[in-house]
Amino acid sequence: SQKIEQNSEALNIQEGKTATLTCNYTNYSPAYLQWYRQDPGRGPVFLLLIRENEKEKRKERLKVTFDTTLKQSLFHITASQPADSATYLCAPANQAGTALIFGKGTTLSVSS
Amino acid sequence: DAGVIQSPRHEVTEMGQEVTLRCKPISGHNSLFWYRQTMMRGLELLIYFNNNVPIDDSGMPEDRFSAKMPNASFSTLKIQPSEPRDSAVYFCASSLASQNPQPQHFGDGTRLSIL
Numbered sequence: 001s002q003k004i005e006q007n008s009e010a011l012n013i014q015e016g017k018t019a020t021l022t023c024n025y026t027n028y029s030p031a032y033l034q035w036y037r038q039d040p041g042r043g044p045v046f047l048l049l050i051r052e053n054e055k056e057k058r059k060e061r062l063k064v065t066f067d068t069t070l071k072q073s074l075f076h077i078t079a080s081q082p083a084d085s086a087t088y089l090c091a092p093a094n095q096a097g098t099a100l101i102f103g104k105g106t107t108l109s110v111s112s
Numbered sequence: 113d114a115g116v117i118q119s120p121r122h123e124v125t126e127m128g129q130e131v132t133l134r135c136k137p138i139s140g141h142n143s144l145f146w147y148r149q150t151m152m153r154g155l156e157l158l159i160y161f162n163n164n165v166p167i168d169d170s171g172m173p174e175d176r177f178s179a180k181m182p183n184a185s186f187s188t189l190k191i192q193p194s195e196p197r198d199s200a201v202y203f204c205a206s207s208l209a210s211q212n213p214q215p216q217h218f219g220d221g222t223r224l225s226i227l
Contacts, residue, residue, distance in 0.1 A: 034216075043219050043220050043221055051213075089155065100157070102147075
């Protein structure tokens with residue numbers, strides 16, 4: 001069955017450092033992958049989308065990579081800030097218009 | 113712009129009672145999704161609609177769960193009878209169905225507690 005794995009343990013880093021979150025998938029060949037941010041008591045918020053033919057995507061301090069050989073996506077936050085503290089969810093998908101399957105998420109804590 | 117609106121935000125009820133969760137998607141969006149989130153299982157898709165038609169309800173756990181979308185601006189998720197194991201946060205999300213992948217926009221959820 002399809003399986004999505006994200007760092008199960010919380011990631012704690014210091015302000016200013018780069019945070020790297022991992023999303024691995026098995027029994028799956030997604031055509032694209034989305035990343036979401038979720039704050040306590042709120043719904044997930046879309047951050048970035050990357051297609052299988054794109055190796056890397058950037059948006060301000062965020063960078064996402066997609067390695068279809070390794071079956072892995074990495075999500076980087078550079079110059080991290082305490083306001084970046086949240087849970088980050090990855091969601092691969094086979095094609096547009098279908099439902100997303102979400103990983104359980106990685107909780108990031110940035111201390112000042 | 114108004115986002116996805118869910119009601120109620122919190123619901124506490126006793127086992128055996130009927131529970132109805134409501135969702136208003138973003139105007140113009142034609143795909144609607146219901147999810148359930150727990151610590152153990154994460155965010156799970158229950159059912160989704162395209163143009164008000166249910167497309168995939170394989171995530172609906174049991175016959176006690178039902179969902180409807182009578183029009184493009186309203187959907188309900190009903191649990192009858194409710195059980196303590198149904199306690200979770202239920203999210204509704206909407207998006208624009210398209211040839212190109214689109215982000216999903218989530219409401220802030222309904223926190224459901226079944227006693």
